[in-house]
Amino acid sequence: MRRLITALFFVLFAANTLSQEAEKQAPADDGFQWEVMLELALVYNPTALKVAELDDFWNFIGGGAYVDLSYKGFFFQTNRFRANAFSGELGYQLIEQDNWGVDLIAKVYLFGFDPESIERYNDTKTPGFELLEERNPGVGLALRYSYFNDDDIFTADLATLNPALGGNSWVVDLYYSHLSVYKNWDIYTGAGLTYYSQDVVNYYAGVTADESSKNFAPYQAGDGFKAEAQIFGLYPLSRNWTLSVGVTQSYLSSSFSDSSIGLRQDLTQLKLGARYVF
Numbered sequence: 001m002r003r004l005i006t007a008l009f010f011v012l013f014a015a016n017t018l019s020q021e022a023e024k025q026a027p028a029d030d031g032f033q034w035e036v037m038l039e040l041a042l043v044y045n046p047t048a049l050k051v052a053e054l055d056d057f058w059n060f061i062g063g064g065a066y067v068d069l070s071y072k073g074f075f076f077q078t079n080r081f082r083a084n085a086f087s088g089e090l091g092y093q094l095i096e097q098d099n100w101g102v103d104l105i106a107k108v109y110l111f112g113f114d115p116e117s118i119e120r121y122n123d124t125k126t127p128g129f130e131l132l133e134e135r136n137p138g139v140g141l142a143l144r145y146s147y148f149n150d151d152d153i154f155t156a157d158l159a160t161l162n163p164a165l166g167g168n169s170w171v172v173d174l175y176y177s178h179l180s181v182y183k184n185w186d187i188y189t190g191a192g193l194t195y196y197s198q199d200v201v202n203y204y205a206g207v208t209a210d211e212s213s214k215n216f217a218p219y220q221a222g223d224g225f226k227a228e229a230q231i232f233g234l235y236p237l238s239r240n241w242t243l244s245v246g247v248t249q250s251y252l253s254s255s256f257s258d259s260s261i262g263l264r265q266d267l268t269q270l271k272l273g274a275r276y277v278f
Contacts, residue, residue, distance in 0.1 A: 030071070030072045030073065031071070031072075032069075032070070032071045033069070033070045033071070034067070034068065034069050034070075035066075035067075035068045035277075035278075036065065036066070036067050036068075036277075036278045037065070037066040037080065037275045037276065037277050037278070038063070038064075038065055038066075038275065038276045038278075039063035039064060039065075039066065039244065039273050039274065039275045039276075040061075040063040040273060040274060041061075041062045041063040041244065041271050041272060041273025041274070042060055042061065042062070042271070042272045042273065043060060043061070043062035043063075043269070043270065043271050043272075043273075044060065044268070044269060044270040044271075045062060045084070045269050045270075045271075046264070046267065046268075046269075047111075047113065048111075048113075048252070048256075048263050048264050048267060049113060049261070049262060049263065049264075050262040050263070050264055051126050051129065051262055052113075062086075062271065062273070063273055064086055066078045066080045066086075066275075067088075068080070073092050073093040073096075074091070074092050074093075075090075075091050075092070075093070076088060076089070076090050076091075077089060077091075081177070081188045081232055081234075082188075082190070082230060082232055082246070082248065083230055083231075083232045083245075083246025083247055083248045083269055083270065083271045084228075084230070084248040084250075084269045087107065087108055088107070089105045089106065089107035090105065090106045090107070091103045091104060091105035091106070091144070092104045092105075099147060099148055099149055100145070100146060100147045100148070101145075101146045101148075102143065102144065102145055102146075103143075103144045103146065104141070104142070104143060104144075105141075105142050105144050105157070106139065106140070106141050106142070107139070107140065107142070107159075108137045108138060108139050108140075109138045109139075109140045109159060109161065109171045109173065109194070109196075110137065110138035110196070110200065110204060111137055111138075112134065112135040112136045112137045112138070112204070113134070113135050114134045114135075115129050115130050115131075115132045115133075115134065116130070116134075126215060127213070127214065127215055128213030128214060128215045128216050129215075129216070131210075131211050131212075131213055131216070132207070132211050132216065132261065133208075133211060135203065135204050136164065136165070137164075138161050138164060138165060138169075138171070138200065138203075138204075139161065139164045140157075140159035140160060140161045140164070140171055141159060141160055142157040142158055142159030142160075142171075142173075143157070143158050143159075144156065144157045144158075150179075151178060151179045151180070152176070152177070152178050152179070153176070153177050154174075154175070154176045154177075155173075155174070155175050156172070156173070156174050157171070157172065157173040157174075158170075158171075158172055159171040159172075159173065161200060165199065165200060165203050166199070167199035167203075168197055168198070168199045169197055169199045169200045169203070170196075170197040170199075170200070171194060171195065171196055171197070171200060172194070172195040173192070173193075173194045173195075174192060174193045174194070175190060175191070175192035175228075176190060176191055176192070177189070177190035178190070184235055184236060185233050185234070185235050186233065186234045186235075187231065187232070187233045188230075188231070188232045188233070188234075188246075189230070189231050189232075190228075190229070190230045190231075190232075191227075191228065191229050191230075192226075192227070192228040192229075193225060193226075193227055193228075194225060194226045194228075195223070195224075195225050196223060196224050196225065196226070197223050198221065198222050198223040200223075201221040201222065201223055201224040201255050201256060202220065202221040202222075204221075204256070204263075205219065205221045205224075205255065205256045205258075205259035205261060205263060206219055206220055206221045206259070207219040207259065207260055207261060212260075215260070216260045216261065217260045218260075219258070219259045219260050219261075221255045221256070221258075221259060222255045223255065224252065224253040224254075224255035224256050225252075225253045226250055226251065226252050226253070227250070227251045228248060228249070228250045228251075229248070229249050230246060230247065230248040230249070231246060231247060232244070232245070232246030232247075232248075232271075233245050233246060234275075237274070240276055240277050240278075241274060241275065241276055241277075242274070242275045242277060243273075243274060243275075244271065244272070244273045244274070244275055245271065245272050245273075246270070246271050247268065247269065247270050247271075248268070248269040249266070249267070249268055249269075250266070250267040250268075250269075251265065251266055251267075252264070252265050252266075252267070
């Protein structure tokens with residue numbers, strides 16, 4: 001697998017080099033552009049930890065501000081066309097052609113957890129859980145290849161999570177999304193596959209001897225993956241208001257779920273909200 005990652009890196013790097021020999025298509029407008037949305041939503045967004053149960057009313061209230069910005073190749077964009085947890089990515093366009101491009105981006109590929117924060121989900125403490133070290137968010141720096149047209153987009157990220165996690169921490173993230181229009185609905189269907197190197201999985205799911213206890217046996221993880229499918233719809237209610245509804249289903253490989261920490265193998269996320277577009 002390491003050879004595959006190395007080969008993919010050189011393919012993307014070669015695409016960057018070769019494109020400089022061809023005539024680069026200038027962006028239609030490289031000035032400052034922005035879009036801002038506010039959303040309030042009912043959500044079902046459980047954490048990957050089985051011990052963290054959603055038993056409070058506020059756990060089902062979500063939303064926030066979606067801010068998309070771009071200026072002279074630099075951009076910040078949010079996952080406003082997906083039903084899973086809010087996230088954003090900061091990037092720079094290295095290549096922009098008619099239907100493909102290469103970007104340098106920074107984003108979170110795995111959300112961490114703090115054992116001390118689990119108390120906000122439920123009153124019952126799991127003995128030994130406090131011995132676990134905090135898992136920081138897996139922030140990665142990636143090369144992204146994108147292929148797109150009016151209705152489809154495919155992205156392939158090759159990311160390193162070092163120095164955030166250290167070691168041989170690599171991620172390969174593939175995602176495809178298709179836009180369908182039905183009456184006044186914009187419907188986004190998508191599927192993704194993410195590969196995590198052994199050091200990434202072991203950082204989140206592994207249990208060291210110092211962290212182990214009666215309830216948390218030592219665990220050494222191997223590499224792993226996450227598969228994902230989603231459907232997300234937008235329906236205009238007025239000039240500024242839009243209805244948003246969606247579901248995301250994720251599946252984690254056994255290298256995650258076999259851990260004594262207790263990670264969910266199947267994860268379902270739901271959203272029903274209303275957006276105000278400025």
